[in-house]
């Protein structure tokens with residue numbers, strides 16, 4: 001019996017369309033493609049990683065789980081070693097938002113695929129950096145692991161107009177529609193923004209002044225949304 005996926009990886013697995021050929025970027029242990037291949041949910045997958053150590057772990061998982069013949073493992077940066085024609089769905093999970101943006105920018109063909117990203121940091125930079133790449137967030141899926149909320153974003157082709165400061169911090173509200181974890185996420189980000197503002201209170205640096213105004217605007221918008229819930 002294969003081990004269960006963590007809730008974060010389970011959310012991603014649920015969003016990979018059945019029958020899709022998957023590219024899992026930064027695959028590390030290759031738990032996600034191995035799990036999907038083992039169940040016959042997908043026919044084949046490519047797993048990439050920048051470093052040999054994680055790729056060796058991926059190979060170990062693939063062999064142990066009997067999916068090595070359907071999982072092609074490649075040492076490369078992002079999607080540089082993957083051809084657009086090989087895949088229908090791209091997952092980039094467990095990395096910083098800036099790294100994810102760099103990987104997307106180097107592979108413009110992702111716009112034609114189902115593209116799922118799960119950033120660990122710099123979420124506002126990622127949301128705000130998609131438009132120049134001709135992408136936008138169509139849906140966001142929240143998932144709770146212990147006390148940590150993770151965000152999975154489903155990207156689509158087409159740039160959107162500029163996001164407000166609050167939309168960069170928590171995403172557009174319509175992307176979270178019906179999600180039971182949305183109120184908790186919004187409260188968490190309000191508390192985080194209040195702490196950041198308090199930290200900036202005594203600073204006299206001009207760049208902090210701009211940041212303070214931006215955060216204050218985001219806070220007011222998020223508080224308004226929370227009151228309307």
Ligand SMILES: C[S@@+](CC[C@H](N)C(=O)[O-])C[C@H]1O[C@@H](n2cnc3c(N)ncnc32)[C@H](O)[C@@H]1O
Pocket residue numbers: 009025026027028029048049050051054076077078079092093094095099103
């Ligand atoms: C924390 S692990 C995430 C593993 C798995 N994707 C997950 O979400 O559980 C991040 C992995 O991404 C790899 N990585 C970081 N930057 C990368 C890049 N530009 N291209 C490919 N892999 C990368 C790291 O070597 C590491 O194995």
